[in-house]
Amino acid sequence: MMLAFQGDDTKRLRKRRRGNAMHVTTRFVALSVQFYLLFSCNFQPAGAFSLTEWLGFGSSDPLSGVLDSSPATLTIMEISEMRVRDIKRRLSRHHGYGADELARMLDKKELINALSFEEHKARQKEAEDRRRFAIRRSITVALIVVIITTFWGLFAHVFEVAHVNFVVYTDKKKYEISRCWELRSKKGYLGVFLMFVVDMLSLWLTTSVILSWVMRSKYFFPVPHIPIRPAALLATTTGGAAGGGPLSHYGVNVGPMAVTWTLRFVHGRLEGWTGRALSNAQKWQRKKEKADAKKNETPEEKEARRAARAARKAETAARKAAAEAEEEARYAEWDRMRARAQPAEKGSNPSATQSG
The missing domain is CATH 1.10.287 (Helix Hairpins)
Structure with a gap:
């Protein structure tokens, strides 16, 4: 009995070790991926979202193709070197200033201050859009990594099943x-x-x-689209109005x-x-x-x-004749055994013969 208990304990320990090994392997893969993604980033204050740049597929700008339609912002030095006519044109075209607002700005300094303020707001909005886009893509990448590391066994099993079904189907078609x-x-x-x-x-x-x-x-x-609505069936069985009730908008296609x-x-x-x-x-x-x-x-x-x-044909006829002869011999043996059994039955029942 002690040996049996020791054997059961050994099996349990092996299963537990095997389960622990799988858990440790999964955690190791998850931590490896996380450390790889962590150290692939640049440790800079402004480079906190370099992970998204790593996923930019060859593009250094994470918002390339998103903000291409917006004009490039200007610095204060570039605005100071512009002419009054160009400043007014940029304010009216890119920032929505009307003719009456521009007419009230008589001094060039006012125009420069207004354009600088609008360019600063556009620059801040663009930076905020980049930050929001980077955060959204970072969260998406983190969720993808977590899902892959958590359901890797399920994904592997599904792939194996699909691969086996594909191989079986292709072999069948080839045959x-x-x-x-x-x-x-x-x-x-x-x-x-x-x-x-x-x-x-x-x-x-x-x-x-x-x-x-x-x-x-x-x-x-x-x-x-062939819907089957439970509300119609319930209405016909209960006698209520068709199409009424909380289930009137639900159906099975x-x-x-x-x-x-x-x-x-x-x-x-x-x-x-x-x-x-x-x-x-x-x-x-x-x-x-x-x-x-x-x-x-x-x-x-x-x-x-x-x-x-x-x-x-001769072999078949000989085999058939031998089978018929064997069957006739069997029937003759049965007849002899029956004939022997009949006198014994008559001798064993004398009262029946006397009463007769």
């Missing part, structure tokens, strides 16, 4: 195409191609249904289910038709091979084939 090539069946080729088209439509439908939960696209499968059932039905029909076509092609090929063999055989081979056929 079907090879059989069509061996049997020279055009109908088989057509059936395999149509089944492939139906499989791709099913995959397109499944992907569209899954992605439709989180996004919209014009490239999704055109699924018919059975369009994808109907399309899926139709595609499966068509795939089954195509598979049966392709199988019959290949079977007929195989029968025709065998008949052709037999006809070619008969046409090309020599007289000696023909006599040998006839002699082999006669020998097979």
Whole structure:
């Protein structure tokens, strides 16, 4: 008993160590990714969001393509060197100043101060937009890293299952195409191609249904809208007004289910038709091979084939005669045993004979 308990404890310890090892491995991978991302940043006050620059895909500006439409801001030195006409033009075009507001500014210093103030506000707004965009992308990157490190086992399992299904499907299609090539069946080729088209439509439908939960696209499968509303069913059973109640705006769309059932039905029909076509092609090929063999055989081979056929017939007849003789001998033995048993039964029951 002590040995049994020790064996159970050893198994538990092994499982616990294995679980601890997996947990430690997961934590090590997560910490490695976090340290890599941390040390890939520049330790500068203004470079706190260099992680987002690392994800800029070759762009040093994290907002490249976002703020390209806005004009570049000017410094106080550049504004001082501008002419009054250019300052007024920039204030009216880029900052929305009207003609009456510009007319009230008689001195160039007022124009310079106004343009400097507007450029400063534009520069601050641009910096705030960059900071907000960088924070948003940093949070997104952190969430992606956490999700990957947390659900890595699930992702690996899903990938393995998808890989196995893909390999099985490709091997099946290769075997079907090879059989069509061996049997020279055009109908088989057509059936395999149509089944492939139906499989791709099913995959397109499944992907569209899954992605439709989180996004919209014009490239999704055109699924018919066939809603089934529980409110209508409840109204008919309870006798209430149709379309009323809290469930009046909810329904179940059975369009994808109907399309899926139709595609499966068509795939089954195509598979049966392709199988019959290949079977007929195989029968025709065998008949052709037999006809070619008969046409090309020599007289000696023909006599040998006839002699082999006669020998097979004679062997079959002898086997049948032996089976019939054995059966007749068995029946004769049963008759003798029955005849022996009848006098013994009569002698063992004398009262029945006396009363008779």
